[in-house]
Amino acid sequence: MSLPNDLLGLFTSESNKLENLVNAMNFDTELPVNQIVEVYYQITNVSSMITIMKQQLDETNGKILYAEKFISENFNSIIHPKIIQNFEQKSTEIIENEAKLYEKLREIMSTKEFVKQYDVGISHD
DSSP, X not given: OOOOHHHHHHHHHHHHHHHHHHHHOOTTSOOOXXXXXXXXXXHHHHHHHHHHHHHHOSSOOHHHHHHHHHIIIIIXXXXXXXXXXXXXXXXXXXXXXXXXXXXXXXXXXXXXXXXXXXXXXXXXX
């Protein structure tokens, strides 16, 4: 069974969009959240289309094989692990920065508490 030209055209268009999104990613800088969401959306979209198209075909189409390989080699093996690593690293940095802020707050509070107790002690003398 062959695929309708509309479905094959849509699949080709969505696969190209995915490839362009992936190629535009720059891991040397922090990835914007909207770019990450867009890539994950496109991966889901193309993967769903692959599943549907495979059910309708008697033999596997070269475009489907190429898209599967692209997702496996580029997204699953490279991009997804880098995104997860960036979030883990960012989380660690956030935790460390918050810990420093809490430490500074404790110092300020300790100083204020000391001054307050000192003032109370002086007023009782």
